Amino acid sequence: MQASTSPAGRPRSDLNADVFAATLRSVHEFGYAGATMDRIAVAAGVAKTTLYRRWPSKGALITACLVDVFGPAPVVSEDREELLTTAIRWGAAKIAEAGVGAAFAGVFTDAVSDPGLREILSTELQAPYLRVLQYALGESEQRVRFVIDVIIGTLLHRMGISGEPMAEDDVEALIAMVLGVFR
Amino acid sequence: MQASTSPAGRPRSDLNADVFAATLRSVHEFGYAGATMDRIAVAAGVAKTTLYRRWPSKGALITACLVDVFGPAPVVSEDREELLTTAIRWGAAKIAEAGVGAAFAGVFTDAVSDPGLREILSTELQAPYLRVLQYALGESEQRVRFVIDVIIGTLLHRMGISGEPMAEDDVEALIAMVLGVFR
DNA sequence: TTAATTACGCTACTTCCGGTAGCGTAATCG
DNA sequence: CGATTACGCTACCGGAAGTAGCGTAATTAA
Numbered sequence: 001m002q003a004s005t006s007p008a009g010r011p012r013s014d015l016n017a018d019v020f021a022a023t024l025r026s027v028h029e030f031g032y033a034g035a036t037m038d039r040i041a042v043a044a045g046v047a048k049t050t051l052y053r054r055w056p057s058k059g060a061l062i063t064a065c066l067v068d069v070f071g072p073a074p075v076v077s078e079d080r081e082e083l084l085t086t087a088i089r090w091g092a093a094k095i096a097e098a099g100v101g102a103a104f105a106g107v108f109t110d111a112v113s114d115p116g117l118r119e120i121l122s123t124e125l126q127a128p129y130l131r132v133l134q135y136a137l138g139e140s141e142q143r144v145r146f147v148i149d150v151i152i153g154t155l156l157h158r159m160g161i162s163g164e165p166m167a168e169d170d171v172e173a174l175i176a177m178v179l180g181v182f183r
Numbered sequence: 184m185q186a187s188t189s190p191a192g193r194p195r196s197d198l199n200a201d202v203f204a205a206t207l208r209s210v211h212e213f214g215y216a217g218a219t220m221d222r223i224a225v226a227a228g229v230a231k232t233t234l235y236r237r238w239p240s241k242g243a244l245i246t247a248c249l250v251d252v253f254g255p256a257p258v259v260s261e262d263r264e265e266l267l268t269t270a271i272r273w274g275a276a277k278i279a280e281a282g283v284g285a286a287f288a289g290v291f292t293d294a295v296s297d298p299g300l301r302e303i304l305s306t307e308l309q310a311p312y313l314r315v316l317q318y319a320l321g322e323s324e325q326r327v328r329f330v331i332d333v334i335i336g337t338l339l340h341r342m343g344i345s346g347e348p349m350a351e352d353d354v355e356a357l358i359a360m361v362l363g364v365f366r
Numbered sequence: 367t368t369a370a371t372t373a374c375g376c377t378a379c380t381t382c383c384g385g386t387a388g389c390g391t392a393a394t395c396g
Numbered sequence: 397c398g399a400t401t402a403c404g405c406t407a408c409c410g411g412a413a414g415t416a417g418c419g420t421a422a423t424t425a426a
Contacts, residue, residue, distance in 0.1 A: 008420040011373025029331045036412060047375045052414065102295055107345045109292040112285055115216025145314030146353045148361070150333065153340030161291045171349050173364060179334070180363045181356060193393040193402025219383060228406045235385065 006013055012054075018064045019044045019051065027062065028099040032106025037061075059110045059117040062103050067124050069098045073132045080182065083136045085175050088151055092171045095159050105160030139182075195237075202234065203248045205300045210245065211282040215289025222246075242300040244295045245286050250307050252264065252281045256315045266319045269360050271334060275354045278342050288343030322365075330361055 024036035033101035039049040053118055055061040074090060077083045095101050111118040134144045154174055158166050196258050205227035206282055209218035220241055224231040238244040260266045261365060294301040317327045341349050 006424075007372075008370070008424045010374080010424095012373065013422095032292065033412095037414080039265070048413095049376080049415085050374060053373075056414095058413070063281070064365045072229070086425075094294045104233070105292055105295070108340075109215065109288055112288070112344060112346065113217040142350070142352070146356055149341045153336035153338075154333045155336075157291075158338065159294060163295065167325070169325070173329055175362045177363060180279030180360060189395075190401075191395050191399070193395095193403080195402065196393095216383095219385080220385080231384095232386085233403060234406080236402075239385095241384070 015044070015046055015050075016054075016068075018067050019046060019054075019061075023061060023065050024069075024100060024103060027103040027106070032062075032102055032109075038098060057112060057114075057117065059107055062107050063117070063121055065126055066100060066107070068101060069092050070094055070125070071101055073129050075132055075136075075153055080137060080138065084178055086146075087133070088175050088178065089171060091151065092155055092159075092174075095155055096165050101156065101159030101161075102130050102163065103160075105156050108156070134136075143181070147181060150178060190313055198227070198233075199237075199251075200228055200235075201249050202229060202244075203290040206244060206248050207252075207281060207283060207286060211288070215285055215292075217246075222337060238251060240297075240300065242290055242297060243303050245290050246304055247299070249283060249290070253277055253284055253308070256312045258315055258319075261319065263320060264362055266316075266359055267330075269363065270316070271358050274334070275338055275342075275349050275357075278338055279348045283337065284342030284344075285346065286343075288339050289341070326364070330364060334359060 019040070023035065023040050026040050026043055029035075030039070037048055037051060040061075041051055051061060055064055074086070075083075076146065078087045087144070095104065107117070107121060111121050128143075133148065134141065137144050137147070151174070158164060158170075202223070206218065206223050208225050209226055213222070220231055221235060223244075224234055234244060238247055257269070259269045260267075278287065290300070294304050294309060313327075314333065316331065317324065320327050320330070332333075334357070338349070340346060341353075
């Protein structure tokens with residue numbers, strides 16, 4: 001392949017970080033629908049057309065933000081209980097600290113009526129984590145999917161739709177509940 | 184008050200049922216965003232302006248559909264375990280049979296950036312059930328809200344966003360999980 | 367230096383959708 | 397019959413996603 005033989009032409013400016021920050025700020029402040037592409041562009045100090053040169057749609061841009069926030073799945077343990085505990089704490093903390101609950105929930109809802117976005121969301125954001133969990137849990141796919149839906153569903157409903165952070169107690173309660181499934 | 188002294192003027196046609204059916208069909212088929220007011224109006228054989236005469240917004244219309252589907256909260260028991268069990272089974276069945284998962288999730292997401300809709304949603308759809316549960320569970324408000332968020336979040340994430348029905352097994356697993364919280 | 371190439375900003379535009387205005391007409395009550 | 401309210405219809409407004417095309421900036425290859 002040898003892809004990095006610096007292509008001819010003007011290189012892309014280093015503005016992804018600014019765009020991601022502006023996007024998440026906008027979503028946090030105005031909600032998913034209220035965070036318009038025009039507004040994001042202005043907030044990032046970038047032309048709207050530039051956004052569309054890099055990401056095919058608003059949903060794709062916000063998904064890219066989420067991928068940027070969460071980064072690679074942290075495989076912290078081979079032990080099932082420890083893995084689940086850490087994963088849930090990690091997910092809740094990430095969502096809360098970055099304030100991406102609304103962004104998350106909005107993208108999911110958009111994806112219902114947008115197959116292209118569903119594809120992006122699935123491959124870029126969900127698949128890596130699913131693979132890690134399914135491998136580590138070593139359970140039937142149905143069981144794993146159920147657990148994932150409980151975790152994601154609960155976190156999103158609380159922090160995305162209700163917009164409130166999740167108390168320590170509640171995170172621990174969620175962990176205890178999920179661990180109970182495997183007993 | 185004496186409200187029912189038949190007012191002068193042409194009475195409203197009996198078309199709520201048709202509109203609700205057309206709305207839910209549209210949302211089920213095209214997703215929340217894809218179910219446009221024009222489409223709903225055509226599907227129901229009604230003028231779009233008539234929709235806006237009866238419901239102030241798309242979100243309000245869909246909320247009305249949900250209220251119509253769910254009806255009054257069934258207070259089936261004073262026993263905590265029995266109440267939760269029945270409530271979860273009832274909710275899952277209602278959502279599945281009416282195919283209102285996407286509608287539900289869409290309204291919630293819309294409400295994030297629409298205070299008016301949030302108000303409608305809260306008073307007309309959520310409040311009655313919350314009151315029943317909080318009374319019956321007799322727990323701290325935090326505990327009750329946590330349980331509700333787990334139940335609603337899980338059901339919506341599975342049946343609204345993923346769009347898949349929930350298997351018997353999973354409903355029972357959810358019930359077992361929730362009951363475990365109170366031990 | 368120059369030509370080719372790619373990225374960016376800008377303005378203007380199209381399309382679609384939620385929601386509104388206003389008119390003519392239909393149905394009901396007194 | 398008149399007053400009143402509901403409905404259908406057409407036309408429209410405003411906003412937001414996404415696109416087209418131009419001039420210009422930054423880089424590489426010759």
